[in-house]
Amino acid sequence: MTTISRRTFGKFALGATALAAPMGFVRNGWAQGKEIQIGIWGGSQGEFVKKNIIPAFEKDFGCKVTAEEGFTLANVGKMRATKANPKFSVMFIDDVAIPICKTEGLIEQLPAADMPALAKLYPRFGFDGWGTALAISVASMFHNTSITPPGSYAELWKPEYAGKLKLVSPKNTPSVFFLIVAAAVKSGKPFAEAQYLVDDSFDKVAELKPNIMNLFDNGPQAAAEVAQGQAAIGLLELSKYIYPYTAKGAPVTMSFPSEGSFAGNNCQVLVKGAPNKDLAVAFMNRMLEPAVQKAFSEYALTAPPVSGIEFSAETLKYIAYPVDEMDRRGLFTPDWEYINAKRSGWTEKMNGIFAV
Amino acid sequence: MNETVSPLLKIVVGIILLIVVAPLVVPLLMSISDTPFIVFPPQGFTLKWYGAVLANPEARASFLFSLELAAIVTAVSLALGVPCAAGLTRFKLPGQDAILGLILSPLIVPLIVTGVALLQLFAMLGSRATLLQLVIGHTVVCLPYVIRSVSASLLLVNRNLEDAASVLGAPPHIVATRVIWPQVRPGILAGGIFSFIVSFDDYPISMWLADGNHFPVPLYLYTVIERSFDPSIAAIASLMIFFALLLVLVIEKVFGLSLARLAS
Numbered sequence: 001m002t003t004i005s006r007r008t009f010g011k012f013a014l015g016a017t018a019l020a021a022p023m024g025f026v027r028n029g030w031a032q033g034k035e036i037q038i039g040i041w042g043g044s045q046g047e048f049v050k051k052n053i054i055p056a057f058e059k060d061f062g063c064k065v066t067a068e069e070g071f072t073l074a075n076v077g078k079m080r081a082t083k084a085n086p087k088f089s090v091m092f093i094d095d096v097a098i099p100i101c102k103t104e105g106l107i108e109q110l111p112a113a114d115m116p117a118l119a120k121l122y123p124r125f126g127f128d129g130w131g132t133a134l135a136i137s138v139a140s141m142f143h144n145t146s147i148t149p150p151g152s153y154a155e156l157w158k159p160e161y162a163g164k165l166k167l168v169s170p171k172n173t174p175s176v177f178f179l180i181v182a183a184a185v186k187s188g189k190p191f192a193e194a195q196y197l198v199d200d201s202f203d204k205v206a207e208l209k210p211n212i213m214n215l216f217d218n219g220p221q222a223a224a225e226v227a228q229g230q231a232a233i234g235l236l237e238l239s240k241y242i243y244p245y246t247a248k249g250a251p252v253t254m255s256f257p258s259e260g261s262f263a264g265n266n267c268q269v270l271v272k273g274a275p276n277k278d279l280a281v282a283f284m285n286r287m288l289e290p291a292v293q294k295a296f297s298e299y300a301l302t303a304p305p306v307s308g309i310e311f312s313a314e315t316l317k318y319i320a321y322p323v324d325e326m327d328r329r330g331l332f333t334p335d336w337e338y339i340n341a342k343r344s345g346w347t348e349k350m351n352g353i354f355a356v
Numbered sequence: 357m358n359e360t361v362s363p364l365l366k367i368v369v370g371i372i373l374l375i376v377v378a379p380l381v382v383p384l385l386m387s388i389s390d391t392p393f394i395v396f397p398p399q400g401f402t403l404k405w406y407g408a409v410l411a412n413p414e415a416r417a418s419f420l421f422s423l424e425l426a427a428i429v430t431a432v433s434l435a436l437g438v439p440c441a442a443g444l445t446r447f448k449l450p451g452q453d454a455i456l457g458l459i460l461s462p463l464i465v466p467l468i469v470t471g472v473a474l475l476q477l478f479a480m481l482g483s484r485a486t487l488l489q490l491v492i493g494h495t496v497v498c499l500p501y502v503i504r505s506v507s508a509s510l511l512l513v514n515r516n517l518e519d520a521a522s523v524l525g526a527p528p529h530i531v532a533t534r535v536i537w538p539q540v541r542p543g544i545l546a547g548g549i550f551s552f553i554v555s556f557d558d559y560p561i562s563m564w565l566a567d568g569n570h571f572p573v574p575l576y577l578y579t580v581i582e583r584s585f586d587p588s589i590a591a592i593a594s595l596m597i598f599f600a601l602l603l604v605l606v607i608e609k610v611f612g613l614s615l616a617r618l619a620s
Contacts, residue, residue, distance in 0.1 A: 037567060042582035050568070067568045069579045074563060081472050081564070082479035220585040224393045244584060248392045 031061040034276045036089040036283065039075040040067045041266065043220075044244060045135060048299045057286050063279055072097050072173070079106040079271060086273045089280035095133065095265035096173050099337045102130050107269040114281050117288035117306070122323050124333075125305035131269035134287055135302035137238035138320055138331060139174050139262035142223065142254045147232050149255035154185045156235070157204075161211045164232040166225065169217035170350035174236045176339055177262045179205065179346055180332075181236070184259050191260055191332040195339065198346060206353050215354055220245075227252040238264040243301040243318045260330035266302070297321075380597055387590035394585050405591040415592065418576035425487075425572060426555040429494040433551040436495070437502030438544060444503070445510040460500045467497060471564035478565070486570045493561040498554050502547035509543025549607065553600075 040046045046069045054065045070078070072094045079091055083106060093101070101107045109129040112118055118132070125133035143149045150156060156165060168174045183201035184194035194201075213231050216222035219241030222234050227250040239254055246253045268287055274280045286292060293304040298311070303321040311321065320326045382396065390400030409415050443449065444456055462470055474493050483489060513536060521531045559574040566575055573596070580589055 042579040044583050046579060047583050068566065069568075069571075069575070070563070077472060078475065078564065081475040084476075085479045085482050087479055087484070218581060218585075220582060224395075224585040227393060228395055245393060250393050 028061040028282075031063045031279050031282065033062065034279045035064040035066065036274075036276050036279050037066045037068065037087055038090040038092070038280075038283065039070050039078060039088050040092045041071060042069040043240070043300075045240065045266065045296070045300045045302070048296055052295065052299075053287070053292055057283060061279065061282065065283065076101060076106070080104065083272075086271050086275060088271050089274035089276060090283055091269050091271055092134065093131075093267055093269060094173055095127065095131075095267050095333070096176075096336045096340065098127050098131050098267060098269065100340055101269060106272055107131065108272045108274075110270055110284065111281055114278075115285040115288070117285045117290075120290065120306040120308055121288060122305055122307060124323070125265065125267075127267070131267045132284070132288060133265045133267050133305035134293075135240070135266040135297065135300060136305060136320070136326070136331075137240040137264040137266070137302050138254070138256075138329070139177050139236050139238050139264045140254050140256050141233060141235045142226060142237055142242045142252060143233045144226050144229055144231075145251040145253055146229070149233065149257075151258055153181045153235075153257045153259050156211065156233070157185070157208055159210075161233070163211065163213050165208075165211050166214060166216050166222055166231040166234040167208075167212045167354070168222075168234075168236055169215045170347045170354070172217055173264070174238065174262075175350065176334060176343065176346070177236045179350070180262075180334060181259065182208070191262075191334075195334050198342070202349050202353065205350065209353060212354065223250070223252050236262070239318065240264070240300050240302050247301065247318070256329065260332055263326065263331040263333045265305075265333065383590040383593040383597070387587050387594045389587050389590075392586060394587055394590060398587075405587040406595070408588050409591045409595065414571075415576065418571050418573045421570060422556050422573040425490055425494065425570075426552045428491050429498055429555040430548050430551045432491060432495050433498040433502045434544065434548055437499050437547060437551075438506050440499075441503045441506035441510055445507050456503075459503055462497050463500050467558075467560035468563075470496065471561040474561070475564040486565065486567045489565045490562065490570060490572075493565050494555040494558055497558065497561060498551040501550035501554060502544075505543045505547040505550065506540065507543075509540040509546075513539045545607070549603075552603075 040049050046067075050067050050069075054067055057063075058065055068078075068088075075091050075093050076097050078088060079086075079101065082088065083104075091101075091107075098107075107130060110118070110132070112129065118126070121132055125136070127133075141149060141153070155161075168178060179198045179201070180191050180195045182204045183189075183197040184191055186201045186204040187194055187197050189197065216225070216234065219237045222237060223242050223245045225231060226234050227245060229251075242252060242254050268284050270277070270280060270284060287296075288306055290306065290309055293306055294309050294311070296302075297304045297309070297319065298315050301315070301318040303319040303326070307322060309321070311319070320329050320331060385398050386394050386396055387405055388401050388403065389395055389398035390402040390404075391398075440459065444452060449455065471493065474489070474496070478489050517535050517539075518531055521535045522528075526534070556572075557574060558572070559578070562572045562575055566572060573592075577589070577592055580592065
């Protein structure tokens with residue numbers, strides 16, 4: 001039997017520690033010194049990503065992540081403009097734009113094997129591997145708490161609401177939800193069928209004009225105006241813009257008419273030919289990790305796209321989670337491929353109706 | 357000579373001033389409201405929103421970056437614009453009108469289009485130098501203002517005074533500094549001020565070219581509005597109004613840009 005003296009053991013132990021120590025420090029050594037540029041959203045979500053998620057990720061990976069705040073259409077525009085020589089590695093966009101980006105060759109499929117956090121992603125938020133959702137908001141009507149909101153969207157067409165409604169601008173995605181609502185009210189069909197009847201429903205849209213006080217293109221501003229009583233009801237907007245005011249005690253909240261509500265899916269995509277793709281994938285994986293998703297959701301009051309997260313009763317008042325709760329509330333996700341092909345024509349028609 | 361101003365003119369000027377200035381009072385009032393969201397008329401009184409903005413490192417960084425960017429762009433625009441204006445007004449060049457049209461074209465093309473075109477160009481060149489890109493982008497937009505105002509003042513220069521100075525033996529550099537400079541100075545100063553303000557306020561070019569480390573005030577303001585519509589937004593707007601007023605006062609004090617001097 002070989003015997004090892006205490007001194008020899010000490011030398012071995014010291015040597016082994018010296019070898020092992022750098023391995024510990026460089027757990028993510030492959031990422032050291034690398035840099036990626038990402039396009040994120042503005043708003044409270046962007047604020048949280050910049051102030052909390054990125055610093056922790058940079059510390060863990062010894063890398064640099066430069067985040068540029070924007071919005072979906074601008075972020076798609078940036079990907080288009082830099083397609084020949086991509087500047088961004090990860091882009092945050094809404095689900096509406098994923099089919100466009102896919103068709104134009106701006107994004108690539110995610111390497112699922114390198115993203116263990118995908119295991120808990122609800123399949124409906126995977127977009128066939130072309131991106132993942134990060135946050136799900138509910139899009140619906142919002143109102144001043146001093147009034148009783150109608151139980152059905154159809155009631156909004158009544159004369160008693162003349163000049164009392166704020167309508168989302170045609171340039172914002174929720175305006176598509178409004179068109180589907182108008183088609184559903186006219187046809188009496190559910191949203192899933194009504195979305196294909198929008199072309200025949202602009203007369204119903206025009207009928208609402210006397211009840212519209214003005215159009216808005218900024219959700220937080222519209223929430224503040226409804227809270228002040230400048231308008232009684234706003235339609236439609238994402239809960240992530242309204243509930244932060246409700247939580248602060250402002251007299252504004254959301255209501256969910258009998259026809260149902262819409263899902264607003266904020267997503268992340270991997271830019272095709274992304275610089276430092278391995279780091280970009282690691283960042284996207286980090287965004288889906290349960291601890292990050294929990295904190296992100298609680299801050300922005302949005303639902304996570306992954307399973308197994310526990311929320312307090314207070315937070316659950318504002319979000320539709322887990323996925324069976326989304327189903328129970330009838331959250332509807334439109335057929336964006338169909339709608340994207342029609343949207344510019346619809347926008348023109350809406351502009352024609354509501355132009356001063 | 358004392359000229360009497362008619363009471364009607366005073367009233368008209370007063371009304372115009374009211375229409376122009378009154379909207380600026382609204383954000384000032386909203387910024388002191390002691391409520392978690394913007395209300396008008398304000399409720400209560402607090403200066404905490406100013407404290408929050410001034411203590412915010414993001415706000416400070418954006419403001420300082422915008423100042424830096426506007427100062428660089430102004431210097432570059434003047435360095436390029438003054439000789440360009442002199443060349444276009446004092447010499448007959450082939451294709452002069454085409455050159456002028458090209459320089460002034462950023463005023464005609466929507467800035468958002470100019471911005472995306474520049475982003476595309478820089479991406480094709482593989483450029484990652486954000487500050488340089490922003491300086492180039494803003495200069496493209498600011499240069500027409502400098503050239504227009506400097507050209508106008510150069511055209512008004514009394515050439516007889518230059519000839520007289522030369523005939524009396526003044527060398528060219530003395531003519532330039534003692535005869536031409538006093539006449540064109542207001543135009544150059546006006547071009548510089550325009551350039552600074554256009555760069556400081558620019559959103560559409562910066563939207564395409566900025567990044568998280570180079571984030572001018574207008575972009576910051578937009579993101580803050582998206583985050584929460586609280587009185588800190590009115591506080592930022594008020595601080596920008598105070599800054600513009602301060603700028604005008606400093607220019608007036610240092611350069612003496614008074615109406616009387618411009619008229620003389």
